[in-house]
Amino acid sequence: MAGRLDGRACIVTGAAGGIGRAVVEAFSREGARIVAMDLADPLGRTVWPGDGIVPIACDLADRAGTERAVAAAVETLGGLDVLVAAGALKGGSGPFLDLTDEDWDRYIGVNLTGMFVLCRAAARAMATAGRGGRIVTVGSVNSYQSEPNAAPYVAAKGGVAMLTRAMAVDLASHGILCNMIAPGPIDVPNNGDSYRAPKLAAALRDEVALARPGLPEEVAGAALYLAEAANGYTTGATITVDGGLSAMIFGAMRGG
Numbered sequence: 001m002a003g004r005l006d007g008r009a010c011i012v013t014g015a016a017g018g019i020g021r022a023v024v025e026a027f028s029r030e031g032a033r034i035v036a037m038d039l040a041d042p043l044g045r046t047v048w049p050g051d052g053i054v055p056i057a058c059d060l061a062d063r064a065g066t067e068r069a070v071a072a073a074v075e076t077l078g079g080l081d082v083l084v085a086a087g088a089l090k091g092g093s094g095p096f097l098d099l100t101d102e103d104w105d106r107y108i109g110v111n112l113t114g115m116f117v118l119c120r121a122a123a124r125a126m127a128t129a130g131r132g133g134r135i136v137t138v139g140s141v142n143s144y145q146s147e148p149n150a151a152p153y154v155a156a157k158g159g160v161a162m163l164t165r166a167m168a169v170d171l172a173s174h175g176i177l178c179n180m181i182a183p184g185p186i187d188v189p190n191n192g193d194s195y196r197a198p199k200l201a202a203a204l205r206d207e208v209a210l211a212r213p214g215l216p217e218e219v220a221g222a223a224l225y226l227a228e229a230a231n232g233y234t235t236g237a238t239i240t241v242d243g244g245l246s247a248m249i250f251g252a253m254r255g256g
């Protein structure tokens with residue numbers, strides 16, 4: 001039976017991370033040909049399930065390096081049909097009053113400027129080939145909702161939401177559909193046991209409608225839909241994968 005991405009040429013960034021790796025695995029099962037990008041050779045850290053996955057190192061903080069990495073990927077794959085941009089610097093940076101210029105530049109540089117440079121390079125390759133494409137950015141529920149001590153991350157993720165919509169508008173005439181996934185709390189190795197720690201586990205039970213953290217595979221499922229040909233009319237949209245976190249009013253306010 002044909003896979004949902006049979007023969008499609010895909011770049012996945014953040015491929016050594018929890019969500020990126022799940023995207024690589026899901027896309028590979030569906031027949032995609034994949035360049036897996038991350039800071040270091042992702043193949044060195046893991047065993048991939050399928051053939052046709054080529055690692056290319058890419059530091060999103062390095063604009064010229066990111067351009068080169070995309071060019072190498074396009075050459076390797078003989079074109080580009082899909083970009084899933086999951087790579088990002090995560091975590092809080094501290095209280096607002098203590099933030100340094102360097103804190104700001106680090107998060108904006110990787111998570112917003114890096115995202116822009118990456119998407120522009122991918123979009124140029126797709127537009128030049130003239131056969132359309134799919135760009136899937138990974139934002140966050142923090143694209144819309146803040147949390148303490150994370151201003152640069154939250155600002156960058158808010159920027160990713162509008163960058164994605166702007167790309168959807170500007171690239172529509174090239175047949176390039178651009179959408180964002182906004183994950184909520186997803187249980188990835190890099191988060192350690194934090195979602196299983198008693199305090200956070202109790203908060204998730206209370207504040208997430210599905211009462212648990214999500215799985216990276218559940219984010220990959222959304223990426224798969226946005227990347228495949230069956231998606232012909234969704235562009236500039238966000239798929240929120242947060243177990244109902246953002247659908248529900250804060251616990252203390254409920255029942256009033």
Ligand SMILES: NC(=O)c1ccc[n+]([C@@H]2O[C@H](COP(=O)([O-])OP(=O)(O)OC[C@H]3O[C@@H](n4cnc5c(N)ncnc54)[C@H](O)[C@@H]3O)[C@@H](O)[C@H]2O)c1
Nearest residue numbers: 014016017018019059060061086087088140183185186190
């Ligand atoms: N896990 C969650 O709860 C959650 C929630 C909301 C949004 N997200 C978003 O999902 C995406 C994937 O996150 P994850 O949870 O898999 O985290 P992760 O830390 O496991 O993966 C992120 C990957 O990005 C890579 N990366 C970091 N800086 C980079 C740089 N300068 N250049 C290239 N790659 C770089 C890391 O090496 C890592 O492999 C991120 O965009 C993150 O912001 C995750």
